[in-house]
Amino acid sequence: MKKTTAIMLLLTLGISLVFATGAKEVTARPEVVKLQVWYAISGASGEQFLALAKAFDASRPDIELELTYSGSYADTATKVSAALLSGDEPDAAIMAAGQLYTGGRGDFSMEDLVKDADFNVNDIFKGMLEYGMFEGRVAAVPYGISSQVLYYNKDITDAAGLDLEKSPPTTWAQFFTVAKTAMERGNVQRSPDFFGFDTSDGVWLFKSMLGQNGNEVVRKVGDRVRPVFQETSGVEVGTFWKSLVDANVMPAGQHNNAEKKFLAGNLAFIAASSNRVARWKDNTNFALGAIVMPGFKNRSIALGGNVGVILTSDQYKRDASWQLLKYLLEEENHTEFALSTGYLPVRKSAQTGAVVREALASNPLYKVAFDQLENAWAYYHFQEMGTMDAFFWYALDEIEKGVSSVEVALAKAAASLEKEIE
């Protein structure tokens, strides 16, 4: 009797286990997979993204999108951080530094996803793919990517007798002379607040310049990331930066006003995001020009912008999220997004497409942004890269205002970063 009972119990247990595991395995995919997608893109770019996402939603009856604007890049970072702690995270997101929230948490599943034959990862520009990496591994896909472009006010350069279409400066040393000339001879509005050059994002430009001078910004040494921007090649860049301020070509600590100043016609040159190509076209009171960014030892350009990430752990939602990202990055869709927003096409094939050719014909400034794509460069992405930008910001402010020497300011920033990494 005891034996029969034991066998019965074992059988019951076995059957339960089979059903239990079986139930897990055969959990059917819901008829409609609902995806929560957060996006940190606003204004006209946000509208364009929404139109594409809604088109995907309409084309896929098996997937339903709930799209949420998550605020600026910084707001989105806070929102996602809080949501991850409480388990309320979205299934997918378009955000800046998204790889910190996937790769930074040990999730490199994007590495396998990008191998999808339909995705054709080899068609993505190398620098752009690197932009979505975390510690050297793919953790996000590039989406709204931009680089800095050197725009100029043609009315000013014409008045200064500069022909930038014929002989654009190719090095920063040449640019210094050009900007100084524009400053001395091009103040057509006779404004007391007139300058030769400024940038709306000093840290971004400084990092580009570091790359151009052969400085990697940070380097992985063993299992640790170490700052290298304080080395001689970094100090050389900082010294050039300081020379712009000393010669009064660039105002000290006024980067937040650079764009307003440029649009008001009180700045000859500005290094600003390539997404201004679309926004400023036909919207300035002066003839707008653009040239490829000068360089030091090379012409590499640091990328900026947002990436696509998958944050959910639910397999069906992950699959659906990947379908969405793949759709957004299809050549035709992404090119449409890029051209109407001013972000850069991430696919090499877009360059030769009819849509791009048409865009180049209607707005030649695109050519400058596209020409720079081959030089696109992303430094090694790591957990504290946001904090590093803050240290750069302090260092540049100190350099510009003469609070510290270039060597001291950069060494201080490097020491602070080392401490933060520890």
Place this chain on the structure above:
Amino acid sequence: MARTLKKINIPVFLILLAGSVVMVFPFVWMILSAFKTVPDVYTYPPRWLPSSWKLTNYQKVFQMIPFARYYFNSIFTSSAQTAIQLALSVTAAYALVVLHFPGRRFLYTVIRSTMFVPTVVTLIPLYLLVSKARMIDTYAGIILPQVFAAFTIFLLVSFFSSIPPILFDSAKLDGCGYYRILSEVVIPNAKSPISTAMLFSFLGHWKSYTWPLIVTNKAKYRTLPIGMKYLVQESSSEYQIMMAASVMAILPVLIVYLFFEKQLVKSITLTGLKA
């Protein structure tokens, strides 16, 4: 006319006039910019009037965001937060001034010290609490975590303390309990500071951005500041659209101010506060 002019202190009048111009200038600029194009906004020297008066910026606002819904949400949440905050603050201040319970001073110090804690520090813990309480994407999630305001309690305690204690004693002799003293002695004597607190509170909640953004995902719960942020891109140059939205957004604040203007001015003269 000559007699009126004689009565006016001309230098003081001129200084006040200059001050008024400085104060009014941003509003006028905002209203005019709402009709401008991008080149109009950035032209140098600045141009006062738009090159052509167009309503396209207003149209864009309505095309890009569900403005009416956001407007309603902002009015509803700001009004509810202000009402709850005032009810809590008035009773708290009253208790701290009139009731002599043990630990009163310590409690008041704790309340005041919360004024020095930056909001960003409490943001994530507060979010976790709200998430645990399943209040994400609810009006309660927007309203309740923002109703405690140390500054309002501090403001009211300062004023309630200046009410002569003899008034409370007289009311007690007349048979009033604590609630009647509050409603018939304290509140009627403190209309001005309560109005000021109300205005400050409403203004603070009206422009609140980060918290509503963090705790809402659905458009039907979102408020106006989030919608306004969506109108412009990162480092955007399209201020004219933002200005059109701002013109519409300031109306409730102006209405609240017009309603409480007299009380507010009186409060400023009594307490020396600057609005």
